[in-house]
Amino acid sequence: GDSVTQMEGPVTLSEEAFLTINCTYTATGYPSLFWYVQYPGEGLQLLLKATKADDKGSNKGFEATYRKETTSFHLEKGSVQVSDSAVYFCALFKNRGSTLGRLYFGRGTQLTVWP
Amino acid sequence: GAGVSQSPRYKVAKRGQDVALRCDPISGHVSLFWYQQALGQGPEFLTYFQNEAQLDKSGLPSDRFFAERPEGSVSTLKIQRTQQEDSAVYLCASSLRLAGDEQYFGPGTRLTVT
Numbered sequence: 459g460d461s462v463t464q465m466e467g468p469v470t471l472s473e474e475a476f477l478t479i480n481c482t483y484t485a486t487g488y489p490s491l492f493w494y495v496q497y498p499g500e501g502l503q504l505l506l507k508a509t510k511a512d513d514k515g516s517n518k519g520f521e522a523t524y525r526k527e528t529t530s531f532h533l534e535k536g537s538v539q540v541s542d543s544a545v546y547f548c549a550l551f552k553n554r555g556s557t558l559g560r561l562y563f564g565r566g567t568q569l570t571v572w573p
Numbered sequence: 574g575a576g577v578s579q580s581p582r583y584k585v586a587k588r589g590q591d592v593a594l595r596c597d598p599i600s601g602h603v604s605l606f607w608y609q610q611a612l613g614q615g616p617e618f619l620t621y622f623q624n625e626a627q628l629d630k631s632g633l634p635s636d637r638f639f640a641e642r643p644e645g646s647v648s649t650l651k652i653q654r655t656q657q658e659d660s661a662v663y664l665c666a667s668s669l670r671l672a673g674d675e676q677y678f679g680p681g682t683r684l685t686v687t
Binding site for chain 1: 613621628664673675
């Protein structure tokens with residue numbers, strides 16, 4: 459069935475370090491791919507998305523490219539900040555007919571950035 | 574404007590009790606979703622409403638779980654005869670129109686069954 463596998467955490471980095479969080483997916487057809495972020499005490503927020511192969515989603519310095527050949531959607535940021543400390547979730551959206559569909563989430567990766 | 578709100582934020586229930594969790598979606602949002610997030614896991618889909626119609630309830634784990642959205646706005650997730658394995662964070666999300674539109678999440682209700 460449809461699923462998402464993401465890199466296990468926690469990930470601990472120093473400020474200004476390069477970040478990669480790996481995400482791979484299993485799905486038939488052409489799902490849309492997402493990264494969500496959950497800051498401490500807050501709800502899930504959409505960080506970025508890509509709806510077709512080779513699309514690059516970007517927001518707040520984060521980027522991810524939809525790679526159909528490797529079924530991957532890895533999250534990257536060139537220089538992390540302390541304020542990026544959060545849990546990051548990779549997700550895919552799979553349509554089921556014209557009106558139905560659901561998000562499938564990975565387990566989440568805790569990122570902690572030290573000053 | 575206001576985002577998605579959920580109440581209560583925390584709920585402790587004794588095993589066997591019934592609980593009701595409320596979700597207030599963003600005003601005007603047609604689609605509403607419920608997810609269950611166990612500790613250390615990602616959210617898992619429970620059910621989906623379009624207006625008042627429950628179009629997909631295939632994620633509900635047992636017949637003890639019941640959700641409704643009678644007037645197409647506020648939704649309630651009810652769990653009957655709670656069990657310890659029901660302990661989780663229950664998330665509600667809404668989207669403007671279709672299931673595939675961006676989903677906006679509430680802060681969740683943390684349910685602990687003792």
